[in-house]
Amino acid sequence: MGQVRQKGKASAATRRKRRLRFYRTRLRELRMIAKALVSTKHPVLVHIIPMRRCNLDCGYCNEYDDVSKPVPLEEMKRRLDTLAGMGTSVITISGGEPLMHPDLDEIIRHIREHGMIAGLITNGFFLNKERIERLNDAGLEHLQISIDNATPDEVSKKSLKTLDGRLEMLSEWAEFQVNINSVLGSGVKNSEDALRIAHRALELGFTSTVGIIHDHDGQLKPLAEHDQGIFEEIMTLGKRSYSRFNQFQHNVAKGLEHDWKCRAGSRYLYICEDGLVHWCSQQRGYPGIPLAEYTVERRHREYSTHKGCAPRCTVSCVQQVGILDNWRSPQNLEPTPMAPAAKSDLVQIAK
Numbered sequence: 317m318g319q320v321r322q323k324g325k326a327s328a329a330t331r332r333k334r335r336l337r338f339y340r341t342r343l344r345e346l347r348m349i350a351k352a353l354v355s356t357k358h359p360v361l362v363h364i365i366p367m368r369r370c371n372l373d374c375g376y377c378n379e380y381d382d383v384s385k386p387v388p389l390e391e392m393k394r395r396l397d398t399l400a401g402m403g404t405s406v407i408t409i410s411g412g413e414p415l416m417h418p419d420l421d422e423i424i425r426h427i428r429e430h431g432m433i434a435g436l437i438t439n440g441f442f443l444n445k446e447r448i449e450r451l452n453d454a455g456l457e458h459l460q461i462s463i464d465n466a467t468p469d470e471v472s473k474k475s476l477k478t479l480d481g482r483l484e485m486l487s488e489w490a491e492f493q494v495n496i497n498s499v500l501g502s503g504v505k506n507s508e509d510a511l512r513i514a515h516r517a518l519e520l521g522f523t524s525t526v527g528i529i530h531d532h533d534g535q536l537k538p539l540a541e542h543d544q545g546i547f548e549e550i551m552t553l554g555k556r557s558y559s560r561f562n563q564f565q566h567n568v569a570k571g572l573e574h575d576w577k578c579r580a581g582s583r584y585l586y587i588c589e590d591g592l593v594h595w596c597s598q599q600r601g602y603p604g605i606p607l608a609e610y611t612v613e614r615r616h617r618e619y620s621t622h623k624g625c626a627p628r629c630t631v632s633c634v635q636q637v638g639i640l641d642n643w644r645s646p647q648n649l650e651p652t653p654m655a656p657a658a659k660s661d662l663v664q665i666a667k
């Protein structure tokens with residue numbers, strides 16, 4: 317009689333495939349780092365939004381709506397072709413909720429066909445066995461879910477209680493790497509929840525990170541002393557994961573300014589659903605140039621542009637990319653003045 321598999325436990329075949337995909341992705345990540353150290357001419361990480369719409373309405377979020385339509389597949393492919401032409405290493409699909417996009421699998425496949433690393437940030441609500449297997453087949457390499465609390469409240473439904481069944485499915489069926497991000501900071505009622513989420517992530521074989529909720533400008537707010545202790549404990553738990561690259565987060569937790577060079581607009585790009593390039597999700601509006609017109613000269617300019625928001629920034633993915641170039645040339649250019657017409661569409665303006 318065949319063995320009954322424990323819920324949330326992957327079969328030997330899935331574990332084998334997962335290991336294989338992990339080593340292949342790691343190899344490509346090492347190549348990506350080597351390429352970034354040799355040359356500054358290409359974007360390392362791009363966040364692309366195929367759909368601004370989200371099924372949830374988290375109280376702290378400024379990155380979603382409940383009306384917009386998915387970007388058509390052909391347009392998404394054109395944007396990905398442009399990014400591949402720039403030599404981009406990693407594309408992370410974000411939102412809104414990207415699992416609501418009807419052609420998400422094709423978008424991931426297209427990223428992989430160009431040899432770029434494919435990641436996805438989702439709230440996880442649409443995951444089930446069939447959806448996870450489709451993501452496996454499309455070639456997804458990284459998936460991140462952010463979980464805000466142990467039980468849902470009026471600020472966020474992204475809770476361990478709501479999502480635990482989906483996490484077990486991921487643990488059982490996903491061949492890609494899964495990272496669970498817990499959060500601390502203003503609006504989080506019970507900071508012990510973050511610790512519980514981190515423990516559960518590791519128990520299921522995932523990596524774990526912790527983010528600090530920023531204000532509506534993506535800027536710094538110190539954690540309360542008790543929360544700082546929890547933060548340090550989660551960072552220690554997550555040592556084997558990405559958190560080792562998150563050393564600057566210790567400063568963020570204490571509300572201290574940090575000294576780094578943000579290379580947004582050059583090594584990191586944020587492409588909104590309208591196909592415009594922005595510095596990051598929290599500085600949407602600048603430079604606000606269509607991707608198809610975003611020249612090599614413009615990328616070089618943004619590489620050397622000083623960002624006044626950098627010392628108090630909490631956007632961790634851009635800071636991780638920044639590590640690759642922190643030792644290089646100073647940033648002595650100022651942002652270019654913006655046309656008043658373009659400003660009317662801004663969500664944030666670079667400070």
Ligand code: SF4
Pocket residue numbers: 370371372373374377378379380411412413439
């Ligand atoms: S699930 Fe994500 S995109 Fe949607 S409202 Fe919440 S934080 Fe924003």
Ligand code: SF4
Pocket residue numbers: 533534578579580595596597598599623625626627629630631634635
């Ligand atoms: S420092 Fe860079 S990543 Fe941080 S808010 Fe400013 S532009 Fe965005």
